[in-house]
Amino acid sequence: MTGVNPPELLAADLVAIDVHTHVHFSTKAAHSEAGAERMAQMKAHFKSDVLGMDLHQLAAFYRERRMAAVAFTVDSLGDRDEHAPTNEEIGEIAAEHPDVIIPFASVHPARGKAGAKIARRLIEGYGFRGFKFHPSVQEVYPNDPVAFPIYEVLAEHGLPALFHTGQNGVGAGTRGGGGVRLKYSNPLHLDDVAVDFPDMSIIMAHPSFPWQDEALAVASHKAQVHIELSGWSPKYFPPQLVQYANTLLRKKVMFGTDFPLFTPERWMADLEKTEIRDSVKPDIMLHNAARLFGLEEEES
Secondary structure, eight states: OTTOOOOOOOGGGOSEEEEEEEOOSOHHHHTSHHHHHHHHHHHHHHTOSSTTOOHHHHHHHHHHTTEEEEEEOOOOSSOOOTTSOOHHHHHHHHTTOTTTEEEEEOOOGGGHHHHHHHHHHHHHHHOOOEEEEOHHHHTOOTTOGGGHHHHHHHHHHTOOEEEEOSSOSTTTTSGGGGGOOGGGGOTTHHHHHHHHOTTSOEEEESOOTTOHHHHHHHHHHSTTEEEEOTTSOGGGOOHHHHHHHHTTTTTTEEOOOOBTSSOHHHHHHHHTTSOOOTTTHHIIIIIHHHHHTTSSOOOO
16 A cells, blocks of 8 residues: 555564575566466466465465465576566565565685675665575585675674575486585584584575484584474474484474475374474474574564
């Protein structure tokens, strides 16, 4: 409505925060003839109504569920897919939906000092709340010094960095894995980052197969390191992850879907098939992320 500011994001209004969702389509592309055709093809092929959403649609989807969503794309050094959104588009549209969208930017770590300038511009000009990195797709180890100028900007602004860890759905089952090298996404590399950037919160995305123990070790040892549980059905979580989520890491483990890979309904239904305690679920679903993003006060 003209002249009325949209509502701000308040944890008290939410039942959950999904810490991992993808924006695959730009709004401009989605409303073009070619983009609309491609979206229709995707939905028909996968028999799904949630594939191919632009950010406006994703916001409406999560608003209906009284959930907030961390939303992002992944930066590449090559030619950007014509249907993919830019960081700028995500920032602009997220500003129209501040009650449900927590925008994360993506800057390829190999951009180095130039990437740091881009990161600063995106933070100060568009209000991004964090950054997403994908070591295996971007082919840079998280602890490679080339990325340090970007991390310095994030630490300066008190923003978290979300890193893909573990095996990768991209290229899975294809010849040569589509050229994707898993070695970049061992979560142990993030231990170095946590030491060198103690003022930058780190979120390890996904159960970190086959390095789950490494992820648990880093998250339990480094105060600013967290884990989000996207990309896997909870019923397949390894036993040690469930154990730590119930105990030592109950305040550091967070809900995530990898939407549209999983819907929140599917993920939550599968959570009920695990041994994760009912007393822990409110923290996982909402409170741990709310504290990390400054939506709730830290517990004493």
